[in-house]
Amino acid sequence: MTCGACVQRVEKKLGRLEGVTAAVNLATGRARVRHPSGVGPEELIATVERAGYTAALPAPPTPRTRADGDSEEARALRRERDRLVVTVLLALPVLLLSMIPAWQFRDWQWLCFVLAAPVAVWGARPFHVRAARGLRHAAATMDTLVSLGVLASFAWSCYALFLGGAGDPGMRMPFSLVPSATDGTAPVYLEVAVGVPLFVLLGRYLEARARRGTGAALRALATLAVKEVSVREGGRERLVPAEELRVGQVFVVRPGERPATDGVVVEGNSALDLSLITGESEPVEVGPDAPVTGGAVNVGGLLLVRATAVGADTRLARITALVTEAQAGKARAQRLADKVAGIFVPVVLVLAVTVLGFWLGAGAEPQAALTSCVAVLVVACPCALGLATPTALMAATGRGAQLGVLVSGPRALESLRHLDAVVLDKTGTLTSGHMSVAAVTEVPGGLGEETVVRLAAAVEQGSEHPLGRAVVAYARRTAPGRELPAVQGFEALPGQGVRGRVEGRTVEVRSPDGTLPDVLAEALTAGTDGARTPVVVRVDGRAEALLRVGDVLRPGSYRAVERLRQLGVRPVLATGDREEPARAVAGELRVEEVHARCSPEDKAVLVRELRERGHRVAVVGDGVNDAAALAGADLGIAMGTGTDVAIGAADVTLVRGDIEALADAVRLARATLGTVRANLLWAFGYNLVTVPPAMVGLLNPMFAAAAMSVSSLLVVGNSLRLRAWQPSPAGRRRTAPASRTRAAM
Numbered sequence: 001m002t003c004g005a006c007v008q009r010v011e012k013k014l015g016r017l018e019g020v021t022a023a024v025n026l027a028t029g030r031a032r033v034r035h036p037s038g039v040g041p042e043e044l045i046a047t048v049e050r051a052g053y054t055a056a057l058p059a060p061p062t063p064r065t066r067a068d069g070d071s072e073e074a075r076a077l078r079r080e081r082d083r084l085v086v087t088v089l090l091a092l093p094v095l096l097l098s099m100i101p102a103w104q105f106r107d108w109q110w111l112c113f114v115l116a117a118p119v120a121v122w123g124a125r126p127f128h129v130r131a132a133r134g135l136r137h138a139a140a141t142m143d144t145l146v147s148l149g150v151l152a153s154f155a156w157s158c159y160a161l162f163l164g165g166a167g168d169p170g171m172r173m174p175f176s177l178v179p180s181a182t183d184g185t186a187p188v189y190l191e192v193a194v195g196v197p198l199f200v201l202l203g204r205y206l207e208a209r210a211r212r213g214t215g216a217a218l219r220a221l222a223t224l225a226v227k228e229v230s231v232r233e234g235g236r237e238r239l240v241p242a243e244e245l246r247v248g249q250v251f252v253v254r255p256g257e258r259p260a261t262d263g264v265v266v267e268g269n270s271a272l273d274l275s276l277i278t279g280e281s282e283p284v285e286v287g288p289d290a291p292v293t294g295g296a297v298n299v300g301g302l303l304l305v306r307a308t309a310v311g312a313d314t315r316l317a318r319i320t321a322l323v324t325e326a327q328a329g330k331a332r333a334q335r336l337a338d339k340v341a342g343i344f345v346p347v348v349l350v351l352a353v354t355v356l357g358f359w360l361g362a363g364a365e366p367q368a369a370l371t372s373c374v375a376v377l378v379v380a381c382p383c384a385l386g387l388a389t390p391t392a393l394m395a396a397t398g399r400g401a402q403l404g405v406l407v408s409g410p411r412a413l414e415s416l417r418h419l420d421a422v423v424l425d426k427t428g429t430l431t432s433g434h435m436s437v438a439a440v441t442e443v444p445g446g447l448g449e450e451t452v453v454r455l456a457a458a459v460e461q462g463s464e465h466p467l468g469r470a471v472v473a474y475a476r477r478t479a480p481g482r483e484l485p486a487v488q489g490f491e492a493l494p495g496q497g498v499r500g501r502v503e504g505r506t507v508e509v510r511s512p513d514g515t516l517p518d519v520l521a522e523a524l525t526a527g528t529d530g531a532r533t534p535v536v537v538r539v540d541g542r543a544e545a546l547l548r549v550g551d552v553l554r555p556g557s558y559r560a561v562e563r564l565r566q567l568g569v570r571p572v573l574a575t576g577d578r579e580e581p582a583r584a585v586a587g588e589l590r591v592e593e594v595h596a597r598c599s600p601e602d603k604a605v606l607v608r609e610l611r612e613r614g615h616r617v618a619v620v621g622d623g624v625n626d627a628a629a630l631a632g633a634d635l636g637i638a639m640g641t642g643t644d645v646a647i648g649a650a651d652v653t654l655v656r657g658d659i660e661a662l663a664d665a666v667r668l669a670r671a672t673l674g675t676v677r678a679n680l681l682w683a684f685g686y687n688l689v690t691v692p693p694a695m696v697g698l699l700n701p702m703f704a705a706a707a708m709s710v711s712s713l714l715v716v717g718n719s720l721r722l723r724a725w726q727p728s729p730a731g732r733r734r735t736a737p738a739s740r741t742r743a744a745m
Contacts, residue, residue, distance in 0.1 A: 485503050
């Protein structure tokens with residue numbers, strides 16, 4: 001396909017099959033087709049071929065397949081480059097001699113004819129072949145316009161040389177930016193015959209390179225795929241192709257290597273750089289039982305990993321598939337542009353014939369009439385219309401993937417652009433989703449925080465209570481690599497806590513009771529929001545510290561909510577949790593509208609009520625209970641750390657589980673649709689401005705070809721700016737209000 005007319009033709013042919021709807025993307029060369037069970041892929045491919053094009057089923061969307069596809073794309077790009085280089089070498093002397101009369105020596109026109117013939121026949125062959133194919137199927141595309149322009153100018157030049165007196169040895173031809181009729185010798189238009197294919201080929205090549213640039217994010221994902229993996233079996237290691245790795249096998253990841261697939265750490269501690277996958281700027285610490293994402297970079301120690309997913313089931317493959325699927329979509333503006341392009345080419349052909357007939361009927365010289373006709377054919381090619389939206393979407397979805405935001409398609413981008421209300425789940429979205437030590441208050445002059453926490457964690461090792469696991473995790477996080485001492489005489493106190501002897505001391509971790517030191521009593525009184533559970537650590541009967549344990553806010557939640565407000569998006573908190581924790585979180589984030597104890601049905605009703613009030617509503621969630629609300633909203637947004645059900649129901653996925661990325665997604669969507677509008681304005685405006693001068697004979701066909709190529713390059717270049725789009729630093733320096741006790745996030 002070469003233009004919007006091609007897209008419209010393929011869609012129309014597929015749409016004539018009963019029950020079939022299709023959306024074809026010019027930039028990616030892909031069609032997304034919905035078809036009933038009675039229409040198979042073979043019939044779809046045959047229908048496309050009957051329309052004059054070729055088609056094949058896409059390979060499974062794995063990173064490795066994507067890399068192979070890129071190599072084929074690179075080979076096609078090299079073939080275009082080679083044709084362009086030969087065309088330049090042949091066409092340049094023709095252009096110079098035709099445009100500079102002082103250089104026109106005796107019989108110069110015959111040298112130009114010899115050089116122009118290969119360009120008009122071989123250099124322009126792709127246009128002639130596609131035009132002939134379209135003619136066989138009663139279709140006209142931009143290739144039809146280019147082919148007719150080249151053949152008409154070359155045929156007229158042959159007539160002028162052999163029959164019109166232009167072949168005389170001493171013939172001289174002046175050059176003018178504006179074509180003009182002449183009396184006497186018929187002028188030759190060899191510069192048009194070589195200039196049109198030269199400029200169009202150059203534009204196509206640069207356009208293909210630029211379009212390839214819009215898919216840079218997918219190629220970056222493709223490079224993350226590991227080719228070989230070191231599998232450990234029976235204490236021995238052996239190298240196997242990554243495709244042969246199976247779930248349950250243990251493989252080795254050395255420092256500097258990438259995990260071949262998703263898995264769980266069996267042995268070792270290290271840090272993983274996930275920046276190319278999730279956009280996280282800092283490495284993530286991993287240890288035994290920690291999840292590992294294939295394609296990350298091991299920047300620390302040696303890891304033994306057990307594979308939990310392979311092939312298309314891995315996180316990297318799913319991200320690649322989501323981005324590929326998003327780029328195959330089509331925005332409403334592009335659907336309109338394709339419809340216009342579909343009827344534009346036949347209209348241009350009618351205009352060209354009308355212009356030719358008008359000038360001949362008005363008594364103009366045949367060469368002047370032909371010049372105007374060729375200029376109309378060439379300048380009106382609707383390339384820019386077909387590229388205006390898909391190139392912007394490709395660049396935006398690729399950039400979003402680099403930032404950890406996966407957008408399902410153009411509809412999601414359009415919804416993000418107009419978003420004005422967002423329903424936020426609490427647990428797992430605004431908060432971490434698991435119990436953590438949120439704050440520690442110690443008694444001045446006591447044992448000190450490090451010692452108290454270590455003793456408390458030693459006792460809690462024997463507990464399965466979530467509070468106990470939170471204390472143990474906090475101790476290990478604040479003192480990595482340090483072993484906890486053993487506990488003796490462990491005893492669980494039902495409804496109160498635990499007790500045991502550690503290093504000769506009696507340690508109790510229990511609910512507050514009895515008399516507490518003033519500093520602990522004040523901390524207990526200050527934290528009565530119900531969101532976090534207080535526990536007192538007593539050593540040999542003396543209260544040493546107060547720990548507040550609860551589901552803590554994610555580090556970026558405050559900034560995310562604040563930035564959404566700055567963008568004009570109203571935050572609403574809806575959670576299935578109790579009123580007290582919900583109000584506490586809402587108070588910290590300054591969210592005014594709070595809905596607690598919400599069932600999945602309640603969340604869906606809330607979304608419907610907001611939409612009835614005229615809001616464009618997004619829902620952010622991570623669990624099964626959020627799936628109904630996600631599906632019912634204008635836009636569903638899932639946390640990448642959430643369940644597959646939530647991610648499947650969502651239009652946007654925040655890969656790294658950072659809600660602050662939502663504000664980035666809104667701004668990126670607005671920038672993308674602004675770029676699309678600018679592209680379409682230029683594409684339509686270009687034709688409105690250039691076609692009238694061509695019709696009245698004020699535009700040289702060679703410059704018409706250059707203008708047409710430049711219009712496509714401007715559209716693609718404008719879209720490429722999205723590849724360098726950066727999240728705004730606004731709001732990132734703001735921090736949450738300081739706590740009255742030292743926070744331990």
